Amino acid sequence: xxxxxxxxxxxxxxxxxxxxxxxxxxxxxxYCTAETEQKVLDAVKKANYHPNPAARSLVTKKTNLIGxxxxxxxxxxxxxxxxxxEDFLREKGYSLVLCNTDGDAKREREFLNxxxxxxxxGIIVSTSNREDDNSTILELAQNKFPIITVERYGEELKDxxxxxxxxxxxxxxxxxxxxxxxxxxxxxxxxxxxxxxAKRRLEGYRLGLEEVGIPYDExxxxxxxxxxxxxxxxxxxxxxxxxxxxxxxxxxxxxxxAVRAIQDAGKSVPDDISVIGYDGTLLAELSKPxxxxxxxxGYDMGKLSAxxxxxxxxxxxxxxxxxxxxxxxxxxxxxxxxxxxK
Amino acid sequence: xxxxxxxxxxxxxxxxxxxxxxxxxxxxxxYCTAETEQKVLDAVKKANYHPNPAARSLVTKKTNLIGxxxxxxxxxxxxxxxxxxEDFLREKGYSLVLCNTDGDAKREREFLNxxxxxxxxGIIVSTSNREDDNSTILELAQNKFPIITVERYGEELKDxxxxxxxxxxxxxxxxxxxxxxxxxxxxxxxxxxxxxxAKRRLEGYRLGLEEVGIPYDExxxxxxxxxxxxxxxxxxxxxxxxxxxxxxxxxxxxxxxAVRAIQDAGKSVPDDISVIGYDGTLLAELSKPxxxxxxxxGYDMGKLSAxxxxxxxxxxxxxxxxxxxxxxxxxxxxxxxxxxxK
Numbered sequence: 001x002x003x004x005x006x007x008x009x010x011x012x013x014x015x016x017x018x019x020x021x022x023x024x025x026x027x028x029x030x031y032c033t034a035e036t037e038q039k040v041l042d043a044v045k046k047a048n049y050h051p052n053p054a055a056r057s058l059v060t061k062k063t064n065l066i067g068x069x070x071x072x073x074x075x076x077x078x079x080x081x082x083x084x085x086e087d088f089l090r091e092k093g094y095s096l097v098l099c100n101t102d103g104d105a106k107r108e109r110e111f112l113n114x115x116x117x118x119x120x121x122g123i124i125v126s127t128s129n130r131e132d133d134n135s136t137i138l139e140l141a142q143n144k145f146p147i148i149t150v151e152r153y154g155e156e157l158k159d160x161x162x163x164x165x166x167x168x169x170x171x172x173x174x175x176x177x178x179x180x181x182x183x184x185x186x187x188x189x190x191x192x193x194x195x196x197x198a199k200r201r202l203e204g205y206r207l208g209l210e211e212v213g214i215p216y217d218e219x220x221x222x223x224x225x226x227x228x229x230x231x232x233x234x235x236x237x238x239x240x241x242x243x244x245x246x247x248x249x250x251x252x253x254x255x256x257x258a259v260r261a262i263q264d265a266g267k268s269v270p271d272d273i274s275v276i277g278y279d280g281t282l283l284a285e286l287s288k289p290x291x292x293x294x295x296x297x298g299y300d301m302g303k304l305s306a307x308x309x310x311x312x313x314x315x316x317x318x319x320x321x322x323x324x325x326x327x328x329x330x331x332x333x334x335x336x337x338x339x340x341x342k
Numbered sequence: 343x344x345x346x347x348x349x350x351x352x353x354x355x356x357x358x359x360x361x362x363x364x365x366x367x368x369x370x371x372x373y374c375t376a377e378t379e380q381k382v383l384d385a386v387k388k389a390n391y392h393p394n395p396a397a398r399s400l401v402t403k404k405t406n407l408i409g410x411x412x413x414x415x416x417x418x419x420x421x422x423x424x425x426x427x428e429d430f431l432r433e434k435g436y437s438l439v440l441c442n443t444d445g446d447a448k449r450e451r452e453f454l455n456x457x458x459x460x461x462x463x464g465i466i467v468s469t470s471n472r473e474d475d476n477s478t479i480l481e482l483a484q485n486k487f488p489i490i491t492v493e494r495y496g497e498e499l500k501d502x503x504x505x506x507x508x509x510x511x512x513x514x515x516x517x518x519x520x521x522x523x524x525x526x527x528x529x530x531x532x533x534x535x536x537x538x539x540a541k542r543r544l545e546g547y548r549l550g551l552e553e554v555g556i557p558y559d560e561x562x563x564x565x566x567x568x569x570x571x572x573x574x575x576x577x578x579x580x581x582x583x584x585x586x587x588x589x590x591x592x593x594x595x596x597x598x599x600a601v602r603a604i605q606d607a608g609k610s611v612p613d614d615i616s617v618i619g620y621d622g623t624l625l626a627e628l629s630k631p632x633x634x635x636x637x638x639x640g641y642d643m644g645k646l647s648a649x650x651x652x653x654x655x656x657x658x659x660x661x662x663x664x665x666x667x668x669x670x671x672x673x674x675x676x677x678x679x680x681x682x683x684k
Contacts, residue, residue, distance in 0.1 A: 018360055037388075061654060063460070063461070064456070065456060067439070071423070073415070074421055074425075075425075075438065079415070079416055082415075083416075086442065094442070095441065095449070095452055095456060096442070097409070097440065097457075098415065098439065098440040098441070098442070099437065099438070099439055099440070099441035099442055100428065107437070110437055110438060114405065114406070114407060114437060119405070119407070120462050177583070215513070228628075256628065260628075278559075282570075286570075286598065286602075288630040290470065
């Protein structure tokens with residue numbers, strides 16, 4: 001492989017410093033003679049050199065790239081979140097790069113470190129982590145690096161701008177809704193142990209049961225990992241050992257897996273079992289039957305994250321450092337009324 | 343906002359050049375005294391400075407990031423492609439950043455330019471472009487920047503490593519398969535004008551018709567844009583004016599839209615109309631009925647792109663500069679036999 005021309009090569013050829021080349025490329029006038037400027041511009045042209053954004057950023061400190069770090073880019077919810085952020089920031093002249101951590105704290109740290117060092121001007125990070133993985137984010141924020149967190153928990157993050165979802169209220173609302181339609185045996189497929197919001201959604205399910213007066217039965221709860229297959233497997237397991245008329249899955253992907261498992265067992269959704277998902281994505285709409293789900297407003301969450309990040313980059317104040325989105329229940333076709341509560 | 347510490351600040355504080363700081367941070371010994379080295383390391387520690395990867399790359403020219411530029415990150419095909427590339431490159435110690443062009447040539451150019459300038463070590467670019475948008479890619483390749491193209495056409499790209507799909511053969515195969523099952527009125531929903539592979543898929547449909555002896559009827563062809571809604575709209579339009587027993591959509595997303603439109607018109611897939619998609623994604627598998635589709639092997643295409651890019655980065659030879667993937671037809675549940683061809 002041939003060698004790429006760098007700003008250093010240009011500087012050496014013209015007998016000037018890297019800083020001088022950088023200033024000329026960034027149109028900062030008055031630091032050198034017009035003659036030197038012309039010499040550098042000629043060398044740049046001759047070498048077909050494109051300024052390296054980070055070398056450029058030694059002076060301007062800008063690349064106009066924004067990093068978005070997500071735990072699962074194949075999940076519709078995060079796609080909608082990204083779309084909301086991209087639509088806003090593109091308008092402002094930024095390009096977004098998307099990074100997939102697969103829910104792995106080590107990979108998240110790697111992305112945070114490599115992106116924050118001159119590659120991007122700011123980061124939106126939304127990973128369903130455990131509370132003990134916040135140290136890199138804290139460090140970046142303390143170094144005044146523009147960063148926004150979404151669906152990320154931990155008391156130590158209280159001074160960092162963040163966007164959250166009322167997970168407990170949402171799942172409790174799903175339980176209430178099924179209870180009002182006559183359901184008493186309601187199964188639950190929860191998310192992975194390592195996801196903090198999975199814990200909160202499970203707490204919401206328990207809270208809902210408590211509020212309507214149904215005793216919590218551990219045998220009706222099965223663990224998934226937010227992926228489709230796990231919803232299928234968990235539901236198959238539940239169907240083999242338990243009787244229930246309704247099932248709540250802690251995200252839409254697992255709910256789609258659940259519907260498939262119920263159908264493969266020769267039963268009908270919603271005639272035999274009602275199903276409610278969580279996220280409110282396109283996937284819920286595309287399902288047959290159309291999936292009842294908790295709508296999280298992923299697009300709006302992404303858009304607000306982007307707006308707030310933009311404010312931080314521009315040195316402006318953010319009105320609310322902590323914004324909690326209130327989910328809504330969308331009924332779809334997958335929920336059946338057994339008997340109306342009087 | 344506070345000011346971020348840069349390599350330049352460190353250099354100024356220690357009265358050494360940026361290059362010296364960079365060499366010390368990259369463990370290149372022998373360019374300065376041990377005393378200077380210690381002074382710089384102390385300043386770095388005190389300032390809590392993290393080396394900027396591009397400043398670092400003034401010496402090492404590496405960031406261990408790879409850019410993947412795609413036209414539609416919400417399309418399962420490109421997601422599978424990305425997953426294949428990521429699985430391979432992560433093993434090799436790289437992190438991938440994903441960029442969405444939305445099929446826009448200008449945004450693609452922006453990404454190519456900004457990523458190639460010190461942000462990433464190599465690029466995989468797969469956009470369904472028109473042949474006239476290849477100049478930036480050519481320029482990068484001529485500058486020895488590691489780059490691989492996927493599903494990208496143009497005679498001028500012949501010396502650049504690329505991975506393609508036999509689009510014409512694939513759609514012709516879909517027509518043959520329907521013809522053998524007794525279908526004679528076969529509608530087609532094609533991709534957007536600006537996508538070169540859309541043109542090739544339409545040509546494949548025409549080729550297939552010609553081979554089995556069905557005259558081409560323009561009224562049976564409707565244009566979409568590779569998105570779900572467009573498949574829905576195009577099918578609705580066709581249903582209102584035409585009689586047909588089968589429909590081919592130039593990708594799975596539009597095929598899912600087509601199935602929905604047929605069902606909404608009170609007809610059944612496949613009893614009234616058979617549907618074949620294109621891509622062979624998870625979406626086809628999740629559909630009800632399971633969608634018959636042309637499998638493109640997106641994951642393998644992504645993996646091979648990554649393997650070849652890795653070879654280029656390491657200065658190794660690539661066995662075949664041009665690899666054409668042969669698609670397969672997967673029948674699913676959305677295709678009905680009217681009458682077997684004798």
